[in-house]
Amino acid sequence: MTTAEITADEARDEPAWRALLRRIDFRQYGMIIALAVIVVLFGVTTDGVLLRPLNVTNLIMQNSYVLVLAIGMMLVIVNGHIDLSVGSVAAFVGAITGVMMVTWDWPWLATVAVALVVGALIGAWQGFWIAYVRIPSFIVTLAGMLLFRGLAQTVLKGQSLAPFPEAFRQLSSGYLPQVGKFSGLHMITVGLGVLASLAVIWIEISSRRRRAEYGLPPGSWVWSVVKLAALIAVINAFAFQLARYRGLPVVGILLIVLIIAYSFVMNSSVAGRRVYAVGGNEKAALLSGVKTKKVSFGVFVNMGVLAALAGLIFAGRLNAATPQAGVNFELDAIAAAFIGGASASGGVGKVIGAIVGALVMGVMNNGMSIIGMDVNLQQVVKGAVLLAAVAFDVYNKNKSK
Amino acid sequence: MGTTTLSTDLILQMRGITKEFPGVRALDGVTFHVRRGEIHALVGENGAGKSTLMKVLSGVYPHGDYEGEIVLNGQAAEFGSIRDSEHAGVVIIHQELALVPQLSIAENLFLGNEQSRAGLIDWHATTSRAVQVMRKVGLREEPGRLVAGLGVGKQQLIEIAKALTKDVKLLILDEPTAALNETDSANLLRLLRDLREHGVTSILISHKLNEVLAVADSITVLRDGRTVETLDVRGDAVDEDRIIKGMVGRDLENRYPPRENPKIGEVFFEVHDWNVYHPEIADRHLVRDAALNVRRGEIVGLAGLMGAGRTELAMSVFGRAYGARISGRIVKDGKELKLKTVADAIDAGLAYVTEDRKAYGLHLDEDIRRNVTLADLPRVSKRGVIDKLAETAVAERLREALRIKTPSVFQRTGHLSGGNQQKVVLGKWIFSEPDLLILDEPTRGIDVGAKYEIYLIIQRLAAEGKGILVISSELPELLGICDRIYAMSAGRITGQLPAAEATQEALMRLMTATANGGGRQA
Numbered sequence: 023m024t025t026a027e028i029t030a031d032e033a034r035d036e037p038a039w040r041a042l043l044r045r046i047d048f049r050q051y052g053m054i055i056a057l058a059v060i061v062v063l064f065g066v067t068t069d070g071v072l073l074r075p076l077n078v079t080n081l082i083m084q085n086s087y088v089l090v091l092a093i094g095m096m097l098v099i100v101n102g103h104i105d106l107s108v109g110s111v112a113a114f115v116g117a118i119t120g121v122m123m124v125t126w127d128w129p130w131l132a133t134v135a136v137a138l139v140v141g142a143l144i145g146a147w148q149g150f151w152i153a154y155v156r157i158p159s160f161i162v163t164l165a166g167m168l169l170f171r172g173l174a175q176t177v178l179k180g181q182s183l184a185p186f187p188e189a190f191r192q193l194s195s196g197y198l199p200q201v202g203k204f205s206g207l208h209m210i211t212v213g214l215g216v217l218a219s220l221a222v223i224w225i226e227i228s229s230r231r232r233r234a235e236y237g238l239p240p241g242s243w244v245w246s247v248v249k250l251a252a253l254i255a256v257i258n259a260f261a262f263q264l265a266r267y268r269g270l271p272v273v274g275i276l277l278i279v280l281i282i283a284y285s286f287v288m289n290s291s292v293a294g295r296r297v298y299a300v301g302g303n304e305k306a307a308l309l310s311g312v313k314t315k316k317v318s319f320g321v322f323v324n325m326g327v328l329a330a331l332a333g334l335i336f337a338g339r340l341n342a343a344t345p346q347a348g349v350n351f352e353l354d355a356i357a358a359a360f361i362g363g364a365s366a367s368g369g370v371g372k373v374i375g376a377i378v379g380a381l382v383m384g385v386m387n388n389g390m391s392i393i394g395m396d397v398n399l400q401q402v403v404k405g406a407v408l409l410a411a412v413a414f415d416v417y418n419k420n421k422s423k
Numbered sequence: 424m425g426t427t428t429l430s431t432d433l434i435l436q437m438r439g440i441t442k443e444f445p446g447v448r449a450l451d452g453v454t455f456h457v458r459r460g461e462i463h464a465l466v467g468e469n470g471a472g473k474s475t476l477m478k479v480l481s482g483v484y485p486h487g488d489y490e491g492e493i494v495l496n497g498q499a500a501e502f503g504s505i506r507d508s509e510h511a512g513v514v515i516i517h518q519e520l521a522l523v524p525q526l527s528i529a530e531n532l533f534l535g536n537e538q539s540r541a542g543l544i545d546w547h548a549t550t551s552r553a554v555q556v557m558r559k560v561g562l563r564e565e566p567g568r569l570v571a572g573l574g575v576g577k578q579q580l581i582e583i584a585k586a587l588t589k590d591v592k593l594l595i596l597d598e599p600t601a602a603l604n605e606t607d608s609a610n611l612l613r614l615l616r617d618l619r620e621h622g623v624t625s626i627l628i629s630h631k632l633n634e635v636l637a638v639a640d641s642i643t644v645l646r647d648g649r650t651v652e653t654l655d656v657r658g659d660a661v662d663e664d665r666i667i668k669g670m671v672g673r674d675l676e677n678r679y680p681p682r683e684n685p686k687i688g689e690v691f692f693e694v695h696d697w698n699v700y701h702p703e704i705a706d707r708h709l710v711r712d713a714a715l716n717v718r719r720g721e722i723v724g725l726a727g728l729m730g731a732g733r734t735e736l737a738m739s740v741f742g743r744a745y746g747a748r749i750s751g752r753i754v755k756d757g758k759e760l761k762l763k764t765v766a767d768a769i770d771a772g773l774a775y776v777t778e779d780r781k782a783y784g785l786h787l788d789e790d791i792r793r794n795v796t797l798a799d800l801p802r803v804s805k806r807g808v809i810d811k812l813a814e815t816a817v818a819e820r821l822r823e824a825l826r827i828k829t830p831s832v833f834q835r836t837g838h839l840s841g842g843n844q845q846k847v848v849l850g851k852w853i854f855s856e857p858d859l860l861i862l863d864e865p866t867r868g869i870d871v872g873a874k875y876e877i878y879l880i881i882q883r884l885a886a887e888g889k890g891i892l893v894i895s896s897e898l899p900e901l902l903g904i905c906d907r908i909y910a911m912s913a914g915r916i917t918g919q920l921p922a923a924e925a926t927q928e929a930l931m932r933l934m935t936a937t938a939n940g941g942g943r944q945a
């Protein structure tokens with residue numbers, strides 16, 4: 023009995039709120055709490071403008087491409103690498119999209135398909151050098167950053183191409199269709215909010231049941247209820263605000279699908295597990311039969327596709343292909359992943375963390391612009407937040423050692 | 424005379440030390456006293472709290488992180504960091520080695536303590552002092568050589584040499600000989616006695632009880648985070664059985680389970696004309712024309728000194744996981760295998776349990792469950808989706824079978840004691856259900872009781888018709904569990920002996936045989 027179970031008997035003579043506080047895993051929830059604080063802070067300082075229906079909708083649209091990139095970047099970082107080229111790749115893909123759709127008049131669906139394939143090929147190109155030739159990803163993607171920026175400029179001959187056909191622009195600026203309006207609310211969006219609430223309740227209940235089956239302590243009911251209540255309140259408030267404007271944007275659906283799909287892959291699939299294994303200890307993964315090169319290669323192919331997708335969204339939103347698209351996107355995506363709890367040494371990080379990280383940055387950007395803060399000062403604040411977030415994470419990690 | 428020179432003057436008193444981790448009380452009111460100038464052994468089962476106690480002492484866990492008091496040299500010691508404890512003359516050499524592979528031996532020796540003049544490194548002083556301490560520990564290498572290419576054994580010697588470069592009064596060694604062969608271990612123990620002559624007090628953690636008895640003046644036994652007893656080796660009649668009794672709380676009858684009429688079948692695994700070269704140094708021929716075979720149900724040993732090429736042989740067979748210009752044939756069940764990757768080897772029914780669990784065996788950031796299933800994820804998944812319930816059940820089963828000491832299978836492996844980590848690695852490969860299980864130093868850092876359990880598991884796997892190849896530097900272990908033993912020397916297999924004819928002497932002769940007698944080619 024070395025491993026005396028102290029949690030159980032200690033919890034007994036402790037006030038309920040202390041027990042509750044102790045249960046909160048600050049490493050896991052720290053960034054969500056930080057996001058909540060930032061939202062409240064800017065909600066107040068902007069006199070509520072931040073949370074107005076129009077602005078909430080804008081928040082999603084403005085940050086959609088960074089969110090897409092952050093998902094891919096999280097995988098890259100978990101895999102133990104970095105990708106500095108995503109902004110340039112997005113620009114290059116946007117550029118060829120412009121040429122195909124505007125200059126050559128291709129149908130938008132074919133163009134999107136080709137663009138995504140080009141993204142995959144670019145990812146394969148970089149993945150080849152990184153995984154098989156074993157050149158550090160920092161260098162390969164730094165080269166890619168220059169290379170694809172240059173190619174984007176070459177393809178566009180330094181000019182912008184515009185406008186895109188209406189159908190294509192739906193991807194980045196369209197909304198779900200309207201079916202019946204009830205006191206000015208977009209009913210599908212409200213309905214989706216309710217559905218999502220039911221889904222999270224179901225997930226929590228079944229996870230409690232599963233924990234019981236595993237023979238694990240299911241955790242306190244109070245905590246479950248508090249967590250669910252908070253989550254449902256946020257989901258519905260969000261859906262409600264969107265519904266008051268024009269409802270859920272098309273790109274919002276795309277994001278939800280991506281977030282759910284990638285979370286599932288990383289949490290529950292063999293492929294996802296192998297990404298963690300390679301990032302956590304490449305040698306041990308290799309000796310366990312994991313095809314480490316293939317895994318890293320695949321992660322970069324995936325990043326290429328998502329970078330292409332981000333490029334498409336951005337081009338559609340701007341309604342133009344420009345050579346300067348996507349400047350600094352890579353930095354936003356990397357910052358989002360680290361704010362969201364990724365470890366620079368690989369093997370640690372969650373998709374949802376990257377999303378929260380990207381939202382932290384996005385809300386700050388938006389809030390600071392609304393209150394009219396000096397742009398230079400905004401950069402200072404963002405830099406400080408990135409450092410503080412990672413420092414907080416490292417501190418918590420050391421505490422648990 | 425020995426007894427009289429020992430003073431009752433205590434250099435160290437640790438009283439009521441309690442240290443908790445989430446869900447685990449690793450130390451529970453431990454008392455530990457060490458006399459000045461003695462070699463004090465600290466023994467106990469895996470997870471008993473030995474390493475944790477020494478981390479408390481050396482400031483790895485700073486003051487305030489634990490309960491209880493430490494008195495060092497008559498003064499209350501409240502170390503905030505390792506640096507503090509080093510200032511007070513306490514140097515710890517951890518179970519897991521901490522050298523910088525990209526730096527040279529000399530640079531590692533003086534890391535953080537550089538020999539410098541006016542802020543510039545004095546290379547002459549560095550080299551000459553390095554040569555001095557290296558001679559003291561019996562390490563024959565160029566001081567300018569990079570640590571990266573050295574085996575664990577030599578790295579251990581460097582660690583000790585590094586401690587000697589500091590002004591050490593109390594030296595703590597956490598399983599220093601676990602990775603050493605007999606000669607080097609003997610060397611090290613001589614070194615400890617030497618240091619004792621020069622007034623250095625040492626605390627030695629070891630699972631090798633014969634060594635403990637050979638050098639220690641006193642022995643403290645820990646069990647389940649508590650002090651069981653402190654034995655005076657010179658005064659009391661202490662033998663290995665006595666210590667074991669304290670460690671496990673009961674008598675342990677045999678060290679090796681009896682091998683009762685093993686059912687040994689046909690030869691099913693053969694390696695022919697195996698040659699391996701060093702991956703970086705092109706002309707270093709690590710394995711030369713090696714050939715061996717394993718029968719179903721047979722436990723085969725592979726003996727050899729450090730650097731004989733045993734690990735290189737095993738890893739290169741295991742899907743070319745190591746080495747360059749590998750040539751030779753592998754035949755399993757009469758069919759020649761082409762193993763290009765580790766995945767191929769696993770698919771062909773091979774498993775290799777590494778000797779270096781931290782670097783090659785474990786994902787320390789991940790929990791036990793995720794570690795044990797990694798080698799065969801498809802077995803716990805359907806259509807690429809992992810069934811976490813099944814996975815947890817597998818982990819639970821292995822935890823029970825191997826008796827891994829942990830609050831749950833969701834514990835990070837990095838938080839387990841060394842021996843329990845070893846069991847996790849073993850569990851991973853048992854789960855892959857191989858036909859041939861290659862075990863490289865499988866009981867390194869494992870306590871006597873757990874060793875016995877692992878031998879039983881090996882026997883059980885053999886009884887199921889699997890072939891087992893055990894690499895070990897402990898000859899008694901090989902003699903105790905194997906049916907047949909190969910010996911390797913300088914990259915060649917120099918001979919084999921059936922268990923009945925094998926003795927330590929006979930094996931040693933083969934292990935040190937030079938290739939002259941064999942088929943040396945121009």
Ligand SMILES: Nc1ncnc2c1ncn2[C@@H]1O[C@H](COP(=O)(O)OP(=O)(O)OP(=O)(O)O)[C@@H](O)[C@H]1O
Pocket residue numbers: 024025422423444445447448449467468469470471472473474475476518828829837838839840841842843868870
């Ligand atoms: N950082 C940690 N977090 C959680 N538990 C820990 C941590 N470090 C040690 N433990 C636990 O404390 C107990 C004692 O571990 P310790 O490493 O001191 O054992 P040990 O006696 O050195 O064993 P071994 O002989 O296997 O090295 C074990 O149950 C271990 O799992």
Ligand SMILES: [Mg+2]
Pocket residue numbers: 473474475518597840841842
């Ligand atoms: Mg230990």
